[in-house]
Amino acid sequence: MKTPRTLVALTVINVVLFVITMADHLQPALAAGSLPILRGSGLEIVDGQNRVRASISLIPAGASSGDKESAETVLLRLITERGRPSVKLASSEPASGLSFAGPTGTKDTYVILQSNGNVSSLKLRNEGGAEKVVAP
Numbered sequence: 001m002k003t004p005r006t007l008v009a010l011t012v013i014n015v016v017l018f019v020i021t022m023a024d025h026l027q028p029a030l031a032a033g034s035l036p037i038l039r040g041s042g043l044e045i046v047d048g049q050n051r052v053r054a055s056i057s058l059i060p061a062g063a064s065s066g067d068k069e070s071a072e073t074v075l076l077r078l079i080t081e082r083g084r085p086s087v088k089l090a091s092s093e094p095a096s097g098l099s100f101a102g103p104t105g106t107k108d109t110y111v112i113l114q115s116n117g118n119v120s121s122l123k124l125r126n127e128g129g130a131e132k133v134v135a136p
Contacts, residue, residue, distance in 0.1 A: 053079050071095075080104060102127065 045054040054077065061072040071092040078087035082104040089098050095116040102109025112123040122134040 047081070051079075051081070051083065053081075055079070 042057040059073045073092040076089040077085040097114030109127045125131040
């Protein structure tokens with residue numbers, strides 16, 4: 001008769017331990033405080049073939065084309081599966097802009113919306129060379 005009492009006692013202990021262990025898992029998962037901030041000088045999102053499909057980068061100030069000084073710029077690029085940056089969003093102290101490029105194989109099909117200093121404009125251009133600039 002001693003063996004069944006021991007088995008019952010061990011079974012009860014096992015059930016209690018199981019309930020205590022499961023109690024931690026049955027509670028709802030909650031976020032612990034605020035999440036840490038992701039910091040860096042750039043970010044790239046890649047697809048399954050390890051091609052960059054989107055990027056955010058910080059371009060330092062420096063000389064650009066034509067010996068004109070360029071300001072530090074933050075640039076967001078959205079890139080097609082063929083590697084063409086078809087959407088760009090740029091921001092700097094003197095200017096900001098948004099551009100949409102045509103599909104791969106085109107070089108002059110685009111839309112540019114920009115604000116440079118106190119002047120803003122919208123430029124539309126087709127591959128055939130037709131162009132329209134809208135300014136206030």
